[in-house]
Amino acid sequence: MFVAGCDVGSLSAKAVIMKDENIIASHVIFARPEPAESARTVMEGALNKACLTMEDISYCVGTGYGRNSISFAQAAESEIACHGKGAQWLKPQVRMVIDIGGQDAKAIRIDETGRVLRYAYNDRCASGTGRFLEVMAGSMGIELNDMGEVSSQAKNPVSLSNQCVVFAETEIISLINAGRDLSDIVGGLHKALSHRVASLARSIELESEITMTGGVAKNQGMFKSLQEALGVKLVCMDTDPQIIGAVGAALMARQAAAENG
Amino acid sequence: MSTEEPRVIKVFEDLLETPQNRLVEQASQDGRIPIGYSCSFVPEALLMADRLFPVRLHAPGVAGTELADNYLSSLVCSYTRSILEFAMDDRYDLIRGWVTVPSCAHMQRFIDNLEYLKRPDFIHVIDAPRKVNESTLKWHEEELHMLADKLSSHFSVDMGKASLMKAIDEWNRFCVIMNRIGDLRKTPNPPITGSEFHRVVMASLASPKDLILPHIEAFYREIENRESTRKYRARLMVVGGHLHDPEFIRIIESQGGLVVADRFCTGSIPGLIPVHVNGDPIRALAEHTFEKTLCPRMMEDFDRRLNNILDTVKEYRVDGVVIEIIKFCDLWGVDSMPLVSALRKVGIPVLKLEREYRTTGEGQLRTRVQAFIESMGR
Numbered sequence: 001m002f003v004a005g006c007d008v009g010s011l012s013a014k015a016v017i018m019k020d021e022n023i024i025a026s027h028v029i030f031a032r033p034e035p036a037e038s039a040r041t042v043m044e045g046a047l048n049k050a051c052l053t054m055e056d057i058s059y060c061v062g063t064g065y066g067r068n069s070i071s072f073a074q075a076a077e078s079e080i081a082c083h084g085k086g087a088q089w090l091k092p093q094v095r096m097v098i099d100i101g102g103q104d105a106k107a108i109r110i111d112e113t114g115r116v117l118r119y120a121y122n123d124r125c126a127s128g129t130g131r132f133l134e135v136m137a138g139s140m141g142i143e144l145n146d147m148g149e150v151s152s153q154a155k156n157p158v159s160l161s162n163q164c165v166v167f168a169e170t171e172i173i174s175l176i177n178a179g180r181d182l183s184d185i186v187g188g189l190h191k192a193l194s195h196r197v198a199s200l201a202r203s204i205e206l207e208s209e210i211t212m213t214g215g216v217a218k219n220q221g222m223f224k225s226l227q228e229a230l231g232v233k234l235v236c237m238d239t240d241p242q243i244i245g246a247v248g249a250a251l252m253a254r255q256a257a258a259e260n261g
Numbered sequence: 262m263s264t265e266e267p268r269v270i271k272v273f274e275d276l277l278e279t280p281q282n283r284l285v286e287q288a289s290q291d292g293r294i295p296i297g298y299s300c301s302f303v304p305e306a307l308l309m310a311d312r313l314f315p316v317r318l319h320a321p322g323v324a325g326t327e328l329a330d331n332y333l334s335s336l337v338c339s340y341t342r343s344i345l346e347f348a349m350d351d352r353y354d355l356i357r358g359w360v361t362v363p364s365c366a367h368m369q370r371f372i373d374n375l376e377y378l379k380r381p382d383f384i385h386v387i388d389a390p391r392k393v394n395e396s397t398l399k400w401h402e403e404e405l406h407m408l409a410d411k412l413s414s415h416f417s418v419d420m421g422k423a424s425l426m427k428a429i430d431e432w433n434r435f436c437v438i439m440n441r442i443g444d445l446r447k448t449p450n451p452p453i454t455g456s457e458f459h460r461v462v463m464a465s466l467a468s469p470k471d472l473i474l475p476h477i478e479a480f481y482r483e484i485e486n487r488e489s490t491r492k493y494r495a496r497l498m499v500v501g502g503h504l505h506d507p508e509f510i511r512i513i514e515s516q517g518g519l520v521v522a523d524r525f526c527t528g529s530i531p532g533l534i535p536v537h538v539n540g541d542p543i544r545a546l547a548e549h550t551f552e553k554t555l556c557p558r559m560m561e562d563f564d565r566r567l568n569n570i571l572d573t574v575k576e577y578r579v580d581g582v583v584i585e586i587i588k589f590c591d592l593w594g595v596d597s598m599p600l601v602s603a604l605r606k607v608g609i610p611v612l613k614l615e616r617e618y619r620t621t622g623e624g625q626l627r628t629r630v631q632a633f634i635e636s637m638g639r
Contacts, residue, residue: 065624080632104625116636121629 003257004046004057005249006039006073007082008066011102011130012215013038015046016246017057018254025050026243031102035066043072059257061249065103077252079245080108080119083213086248088114091235095207098197098226099245100216102130107201114248118204125164128196130216132168136189139169140182147186151221154187168192190225198229210234217241267487269480270457273464276473277321277507280347281355284468285316289355293469294416297356299344299371300364301526301554302389304546306432306536307405308360309470310425311418316356317466317527319505320347323619332374338589339618340503341367348375358383358416360408364558365592383415391560393551402547409543425542433535435470438477443529445484446521447577452487455499455520456511462529463505493519494639496578500570500600501525501585502593508620513583516631517639522577524555525585530573531555557596566596567603574609581610581637583630588615610637 002024007014010031017025027045032038039062047053054072062073063082070076079099087097088110097108105128109117122128137144151157158175160168168189175185201210212234216222218241227234237244276282285295296308299318308315320343329345347353359381363369376384387404390397413420442461445452461480465473494517499510504525513520524530534553538545555566570582582604586593597613604611612633614626 065628068627078628078631078635080628081635115638116632118636119632121625 001058001254001257002050002052002056003250003253004043004060005082005246005251005253006043006060006062006064006070007079007243007246007249008035008038008042008062008064008070009079009102009245010065011134012242013042013064013066014243014246015042016243016250017046017050017052018247018250023239023247023250025052026240026246028240028242031066035069036071038066039070039072059253059260061253061256063245063249075252075256077249080106080121081116082245082248082252084108084110084116084248085114085251086244086246087211087213087237088112089251090237090239090244090247091209091211093209094211094235096201096210097244098201098210098212099214100128100130100193100197100212100222101214102134105129105197105200107197107204109204109207114251120200120203122196122200128193128200130214132193133189133216133219133222135169136172136186139172140176140185142182142186145218147190148218148220148222150183151186151190151225153181153183154221155181156184157187157191158184160188160192186221187225190219190221191229193222194225194229197226201230206230206232208232211237211241213237213241213244215242266457267453267480267483269476269483270460272476273460273480276464276468277319277460280319280321280352280467281316282464282468284472285355288314288469288472294357294418295355295469296358296360296412297353298360299368300362301532301556302362302364302387302550303360304405304550305466306429306549307409307425307543307546308412309428309431310409310412310420311428313358313412313416313418314469314471315360315466316468317463318344318347318353319463319467320344320352320618321505323347329374332378333370336589337367337370338587340505340587341371343618345371345374348379358385358412360385360387362387362389364389364556365590367589367591383411385411389550391558393559393562398547398551401550402541402544405543405547405550422542425546426538429536429538429542429545431470435465435474435477436533436535438474438481439465439529439533442477442481442484443533448488449578450489450491451519451521452484452489454491454511454514455497455523456507456514458520459504459507459510459523459528462523462533463507463527466527491519493517495519495580495634495637496521498522498570498573498577498579498582499525499528499585500582501597502587502590503527503618504585505618506620509585509616509626512620512623512626513630516627517634518581518583518630520583522573522579524570524573526556531569557592563596563599567600570600570604571607571609579609580639581612581633583633584611584613586613586615587618 062070067076
């Protein structure tokens with residue numbers, strides 16, 4: 001039996017196809033203007049990789065901000081529940097998930113079954129999100145994917161006084177004009193973002209086994225910086241951290257398919 | 262058995278589309294006097310005497326507050342901002358008198374600016390006490406006497422005992438029917454949703470009671486024997502300050518929650534309770550005001566606020582509490598912190614939401630509510 005999870009976020013869309021206990025295909029795309037189109041496109045990509053068609057999928061669960069626009073999904077679940085479920089399935093010891101997505105950041109405490117116990121959420125301000133890094137990368141003229149590598153060269157990360165994306169961008173331009181090293185600026189950005197997210201996580205009490213999910217978790221500079229801000233060694237995912245929400249959705253699809261016979 | 266919306270609900274929806282609805286217009290054309298008010302500390306029954314009728318100030322469909330922004334600091338809440346915007350834009354042009362309470366610093370700024378910018382013929386500020394005891398009760402009684410005298414001399418209306426008793430009687434009839442409807446929400450399958458109930462409450466607060474009562478009674482007759490087959494995952498209670506837009510509750514309910522109890526400024530618990538008169542009606546109204554308001558502006562009253570929520574949770578079989586706070590609301594912002602801890606301590610799941618006066622960010626709200634219901638294991 002094949003099941004699928006489709007996570008349509010603000011900046012990217014992710015799809016995962018599972019058979020029994022295995023992830024057999026996954027696909028990630030940049031989000032299209034229409035969530036429905038993003039869902040169709042990303043699912044087609046995953047189906048092609050698995051050499052399947054939609055008719056082969058017994059059950060599909062949608063998640064993410066576009067979850068209610070996924071026409072082929074039989075159910076919609078919150079991304080908070082999906083990240084919790086996916087992370088716990090992949091790393092059973094995990095009790096807290098920090099998901100930094102394109103337009104929000106979440107800290108989620110889960111139990112041993114992956115059920116959400118408490119969560120904190122920042123979706124009113126871009127300063128704790130992936131969008132913050134994206135805007136800053138643009139203002140420095142470097143690729144988002146290169147930020148981790150650039151920050152690894154930092155010797156003396158700058159201290160940013162502005163958390164607001166708009167003002168932080170102005171501050172960065174001033175730092176560039178002042179001749180500060182790009183690696184130190186990127187290191188400072190990671191530090192600022194990490195401290196903001198760590199404070200969000202602390203608001204619901206830290207657990208000892210914490211992992212990081214979402215696209216920003218691929219940025220090794222950010223991963224390291226968050227570890228420092230939390231004072232905890234983060235559990236590293238062996239699977240692409242960007243697809244954890246879709247994995248959780250697929251697990252919920254598997255459960256629903258089993259319950260529906 | 263039905264999951265359909267009650268037919269009469271459309272009447273209340275229409276009445277909520279404008280700040281001065283057709284019933285307000287009708288009463289004004291008949292020579293009656295609409296008095297705008299903005300706080301639960303204003304005794305509505307007093308404003309129902311003779312030709313007066315109270316209209317709760319709301320700003321339906323407010324799109325921006327460009328005019329009000331010129332006069333209010335950026336840290337003033339969006340409710341204050343929205344009603345000042347409507348006042349400045351002459352959207353309350355039928356209102357002939359304003360009765361307010363400086364329940365918070367933001368509301369004081371509204372009153373200051375209203376007086377300065379619009380120079381209304383009649384504006385009265387009730388200096389409501391911040392503690393409940395025998396001395397403050399006497400103080401509040403004197404305050405209400407002053408208001409009654411001022412209304413009487415300015416509008417030439419009868420504020421005598423018989424007139425007040427008649428007004429109180431009408432208020433009580435309104436409360437009785439609203440409580441009957443509210444009681445239906447205690448059943449396992451309530452015939453109405455929280456969003457429908459809120460539409461009735463809000464429309465009633467913004468209309469002359471005598472003109473809206475027949476609609477409320479028709480609504481009750483339509484639903485009293487219904488039993489809903491609507492499926493829900495959790496029974497919720499909403500707690501907080503001003504909540505005017507039923508859309509906010511509809512979004513909560515779209516995620517599988519059923520709002521069965523509303524403990525907020527513009528809700529029915531404990532706002533819509535009858536006035537018990539045993540002697541002087543003004544004294545009774547002063548007592549009633551303290552009884553029907555559970556506002557964080559009141560000092561040394563936290564336990565009463567908490568216990569009211571705990572009792573309601575039991576009575577309405579509530580599974581979880583949603584605390585909604587308008588951004589920059591100092592009173593609810595502070596009170597919610599110990600409230601969240603106290604509720605969690607006794608095992609009640611709590612979701613705290615910060616919001617703007619008008620409903621925005623539907624996607625984020627849906628995600629938070631859905632995750633909250635999931636975290637309750639439902």
